[in-house]
Amino acid sequence: MTEPLRTIAPPVVQPLLPPFFDAPAIEESRATCGDCAMCKKPDQTAVPGAEYFIPDAKCCTYEPTLPNFLAGAILDDDAAELAEGRARIRAKIAGRNLVTPAWIAASRKFRLLLDAARTTSFGRTTKLLCPYFDAGRCTIWRHRESVCSTFFCKHVGGAYGHSFWRALKAFLGHTETALARWAARTVDPELPETELPRLPLTIEDVEDRPPDDATYASWWGRWVGREEAFYGECLARVRALDRAAFEAIVLADDRGRSALETLRLAYDRATKPVLAERLVLADDLRPARSGDGVVVVPYSSYDAQHLSESLYEVLKMLRAEETVSDFVDRIRREREVDVPRDLLLHLQMLGIVVPPDAEA
Numbered sequence: 345m346t347e348p349l350r351t352i353a354p355p356v357v358q359p360l361l362p363p364f365f366d367a368p369a370i371e372e373s374r375a376t377c378g379d380c381a382m383c384k385k386p387d388q389t390a391v392p393g394a395e396y397f398i399p400d401a402k403c404c405t406y407e408p409t410l411p412n413f414l415a416g417a418i419l420d421d422d423a424a425e426l427a428e429g430r431a432r433i434r435a436k437i438a439g440r441n442l443v444t445p446a447w448i449a450a451s452r453k454f455r456l457l458l459d460a461a462r463t464t465s466f467g468r469t470t471k472l473l474c475p476y477f478d479a480g481r482c483t484i485w486r487h488r489e490s491v492c493s494t495f496f497c498k499h500v501g502g503a504y505g506h507s508f509w510r511a512l513k514a515f516l517g518h519t520e521t522a523l524a525r526w527a528a529r530t531v532d533p534e535l536p537e538t539e540l541p542r543l544p545l546t547i548e549d550v551e552d553r554p555p556d557d558a559t560y561a562s563w564w565g566r567w568v569g570r571e572e573a574f575y576g577e578c579l580a581r582v583r584a585l586d587r588a589a590f591e592a593i594v595l596a597d598d599r600g601r602s603a604l605e606t607l608r609l610a611y612d613r614a615t616k617p618v619l620a621e622r623l624v625l626a627d628d629l630r631p632a633r634s635g636d637g638v639v640v641v642p643y644s645s646y647d648a649q650h651l652s653e654s655l656y657e658v659l660k661m662l663r664a665e666e667t668v669s670d671f672v673d674r675i676r677r678e679r680e681v682d683v684p685r686d687l688l689l690h691l692q693m694l695g696i697v698v699p700p701d702a703e704a
């Protein structure tokens with residue numbers, strides 16, 4: 345049986361999410377993480393235009409920004425498989441670099457490097473490995489945050505699936521921010537809200553050192569040296585919430601409500617897709633010849649698609665002024681070929697064919 349959507353969130357958040365999250369989760373069976381779908385097998389020929397990751401990094405060339413209550417949840421979870429994760433969180437706390445009452449974050453230097461190298465190096469170098477990644481596995485998996493829990497390299501629902509996961513990431517990310525700020529404020533109203541702009545880099549950032557003691561003390565006040573206890577208190581506050589209190593924190597403003605509405609729409613579109621009345625071949629597919637067909641790169645560079653030459657030629661015959669039904673009839677007359685509507689819907693979801701107005 346398919347698990348409900350809420351199981352994608354970490355355990356402490358799951359029971360608090362609105363009833364919408366009882367809908368079945370979307371299973372991304374094409375992202376075969378145990379045998380990573382982005383890693384080229386030794387006997388596999390590289391597909392033109394496709395990107396590949398290395399097995400000892402996969403998509404974990406990233407460092408999450410962990411909200412206080414999830415840091416607390418990791419430290420509070422005594423499962424044996426989290427022992428390494430707990431040790432790594434404690435090492436991060438001891439290092440003091442971007443360890444604040446609201447977040448345990450990647451250093452500014454790392455974030456800058458990641459942003460600058462994303463298109464060339466994501467998934468392709470161990471130099472950008474997440475500090476919670478250990479020998480091919482995530483050491484904090486059960487309590488990972490919204491970016492990690494919603495990333496998939498390939499989507500069963502193509503572009504529609506991709507949009508859904510992006511909407512879920514936005515909603516869960518908003519949830520984390522709202523809860524982390526609320527928890528920090530509630531545990532100690534005297535603490536200032538620490539703003540951590542990406543730039544400029546301090547000399548400590550450049551030299552991979554923590555901030556000076558005075559700066560660190562200005563973030564933590566009386567909690568310096570007791571950061572772990574603070575995160576535990578934040579966890580306790582979030583655990584004690586009921587759904588009404590959660591909604592008062594997370595859905596109190598337009599941002600939360602509109603993120604939830606966008607998520608609902610994206611879920612409906614991904615799970616109940618409708619064939620457009622008119623379709624054309626997308627114009628940004630970067631087609632490349634490959635064997636007996638054409639490789640195109642539609643909604644994501646991680647999900648190149650192989651089309652037979654004959655199918656690609658037929659798709660080029662789509663016209664903006666013609667309905668899909670008329671197109672199917674015309675191809676049957678002119679080419680004696682049936683183009684199934686299911687196939688067109690599949691290609692529409694992948695973003696290989698798109699409604700003409702999407703091309704404007």
Ligand code: SF4
Pocket residue numbers: 374375376377378379380381382383397402403404495496497498
């Ligand atoms: S989601 Fe990550 S680990 Fe899973 S198959 Fe894709 S790249 Fe590999």
Ligand code: SF4
Pocket residue numbers: 403404405406407408474475476477478481482483484485488492
């Ligand atoms: S927290 Fe876990 S899933 Fe996320 S990047 Fe790190 S190792 Fe990967």
